[in-house]
Amino acid sequence: MTATDTHRAIDAVWRIESARIIAGLTRIVRDVGLAEELAQDALVAALEQWPKSGIPDKPGAWLMTTAKHRAIDNFRRHKLLERKHEELGRELKTQQETAVANFEIAQDDDIGDDLLRLVFISCHPVLSTEARVTLTLRLLGGLTTDEIARAFLASEPTVAQRIVRAKRTLSEARVPFEVPRGPDLAARLSSVLEVIYLVFNEGYSATSGDDWMRPALCEDALRLGRILAGLAPNEPEVHGLVALMEIQASRARSRTGPSGDPILLLDQDRARWDQLLIHRGLAALERAEQLGGASGAYALQAAIAACHARARTAAETDWRQIASLYNALADLTPSPIVELNRAVAYAMAFGPASGLEMIDLLASEPSLKSYHLLPSVRGDFLFKLGRFAEAEAEFERGASLTRNARERQLLLDRARACAGGLSEPGPR
Amino acid sequence: MRFMMIVKSSESSGRPPKELMDAIDKLGQEANKAGTMVASGGLAPTAVSTRIRLSRGQLTKIDGPFTEAKEVIGGYAIFDLKSKEEAIEGAQRFMELHKKHWPGWEGETEIRQIFGPEEFAPKA
Numbered sequence: 194m195t196a197t198d199t200h201r202a203i204d205a206v207w208r209i210e211s212a213r214i215i216a217g218l219t220r221i222v223r224d225v226g227l228a229e230e231l232a233q234d235a236l237v238a239a240l241e242q243w244p245k246s247g248i249p250d251k252p253g254a255w256l257m258t259t260a261k262h263r264a265i266d267n268f269r270r271h272k273l274l275e276r277k278h279e280e281l282g283r284e285l286k287t288q289q290e291t292a293v294a295n296f297e298i299a300q301d302d303d304i305g306d307d308l309l310r311l312v313f314i315s316c317h318p319v320l321s322t323e324a325r326v327t328l329t330l331r332l333l334g335g336l337t338t339d340e341i342a343r344a345f346l347a348s349e350p351t352v353a354q355r356i357v358r359a360k361r362t363l364s365e366a367r368v369p370f371e372v373p374r375g376p377d378l379a380a381r382l383s384s385v386l387e388v389i390y391l392v393f394n395e396g397y398s399a400t401s402g403d404d405w406m407r408p409a410l411c412e413d414a415l416r417l418g419r420i421l422a423g424l425a426p427n428e429p430e431v432h433g434l435v436a437l438m439e440i441q442a443s444r445a446r447s448r449t450g451p452s453g454d455p456i457l458l459l460d461q462d463r464a465r466w467d468q469l470l471i472h473r474g475l476a477a478l479e480r481a482e483q484l485g486g487a488s489g490a491y492a493l494q495a496a497i498a499a500c501h502a503r504a505r506t507a508a509e510t511d512w513r514q515i516a517s518l519y520n521a522l523a524d525l526t527p528s529p530i531v532e533l534n535r536a537v538a539y540a541m542a543f544g545p546a547s548g549l550e551m552i553d554l555l556a557s558e559p560s561l562k563s564y565h566l567l568p569s570v571r572g573d574f575l576f577k578l579g580r581f582a583e584a585e586a587e588f589e590r591g592a593s594l595t596r597n598a599r600e601r602q603l604l605l606d607r608a609r610a611c612a613g614g615l616s617e618p619g620p621r
Numbered sequence: 622m623r624f625m626m627i628v629k630s631s632e633s634s635g636r637p638p639k640e641l642m643d644a645i646d647k648l649g650q651e652a653n654k655a656g657t658m659v660a661s662g663g664l665a666p667t668a669v670s671t672r673i674r675l676s677r678g679q680l681t682k683i684d685g686p687f688t689e690a691k692e693v694i695g696g697y698a699i700f701d702l703k704s705k706e707e708a709i710e711g712a713q714r715f716m717e718l719h720k721k722h723w724p725g726w727e728g729e730t731e732i733r734q735i736f737g738p739e740e741f742a743p744k745a
């Protein structure tokens with residue numbers, strides 16, 4: 194094995210083991226920042242020693258043991274420094290003893306609990322959303338600072354700073370390493386799900402050809418979601434989110450044409466949808482429903498995605514079902530975007546006139562004022578109703594609002610088709 | 622990146638020891654929890670398999686057992702992973718279990734990447 198091979202193998206071991214190691218160490222030292230530093234020290238030791246000694250049989254255990262020794266050294270060092278403060282010294286001795294005992298426990302099956310605690314601490318509300326996302330990718334996804342920086346188009350020092358600050362915040366706030374209970378749990382869990390879905394969307398919205406690091410974010414989010422589903426198997430919304438991500442990810446390869454142009458859902462080649470992911474998504478949705486979570490926000494969105502996934506052709510889509518799911522979603526999480534989507538579903542299910550009626554209620558919505566999809570969708574309804582002159586004006590307005598050149602072209606094409614009173618241009 | 626792990630061995634190896642099956646089961650559960658294994662399965666013996674072969678413009682149906690194959694595919698698993706190295710690490714762990722629980726057994730795990738959207742992406 195060459196040195197490069199060994200380094201790659203170490204990267205892989207790190208990816209597999211780092212979250213568990215950091216989680217186990219946090220249980221011992223009760224400080225996520227210190228735990229991560231200790232784990233990093235162990236990684237550095239591996240990078241120094243393994244190229245010479247070869248990769249140990251149990252690389253994860255090796256890293257953990259090395260980090261544990263560093264932890265104990267750390268306690269001792271502190272003890273020396275603080276020798277005069279005898280009380281503290283005694284406390285440290287107890288801590289050190291507990292550390293060893295804790296480590297033995299951490300070796301056992303409840304490593305899963307430690308991981309779950311690590312998830313909750315990384316997504317703690319004392320942190321900004323940005324910090325939560327960064328820390329989650331770093332501590333649970335095993336991503337390097339450089340990888341996170343590339344994924345979010347930020348500089349490496351910025352991300353490194355963000356991590357340092359987040360760890361300091363957690364330490365200063367003395368955030369306990371625990372799984373929240375009772376009424377706290379729901380709010381804290383929803384923060385975790387939000388972070389994971391944010392990571393997913395950051396990847397899902399970037400599909401340009403030279404930017405493949407960002408779809409990797411979809412994979413990271415999916416992996417985090419699946420891990421969370423394993424750690425908290427009785428939480429329906431976790432399965433709802435996993436279902437939503439699995440089904441959305443199933444369309445990844447059909448969302449862009451050969452030259453990178455976006456292809457809308459109804460125009461996609463369904464043969465290219467990833468059936469394995471759809472199957473997993475539908476199973477996760479079923480699990481969410483069995484747990485009584487059919488009306489959760491993620492489960493509802495997943496159920497909408499599932500309606501599309503189940504339809505073999507766009508024409509077979511069950512729009513009535515989608516419209517009723519959007520009704521439920523609008524009740525649960527009302528927003529202009531949900532309303533816009535609900536209008537589209539109504540237009541498809543009950544005809545363009547009913548969609549137009551709903552969308553006209555959104556005309557004065559300030560948050561949609563410069564949102565190009567509002568006039569685009571309205572234009573589509575008007576076009577289908579044969580009101581070509583009004584449709585043309587809407588398409589032109591939509592074209593002037595979008596910042597995406599390809600989308601602008603599409604809308605101008607549609608406006609031109611209205612001018613001639615011609616039929617709609619076919620799918621691109 | 623998606624990988625298929627294909628496990629090959631001689632069909633005359635006999636039944637795997639229970640300890641191995643338990644250990645594989647545990648590894649599979651871990652991989653499921655880690656969100657990496659997306660599908661897996663064991664294959665029925667080639668004695669009950671059938672091949673449809675195209676040769677010189679002719680389709681022929683051939684029922685097993687097949688005599689020529691020394692090692693045949695006995696099972697597979699599909700993983701979503703970050704790198705091939707991660708796949709290699711996983712396959713090594715899987716094979717270590719065989720080494721530990723089934724002395725004398727010979728076989729191999731082949732790691733094949735399944736092409737995904739990135740392989741069809743327009744190259745920048």
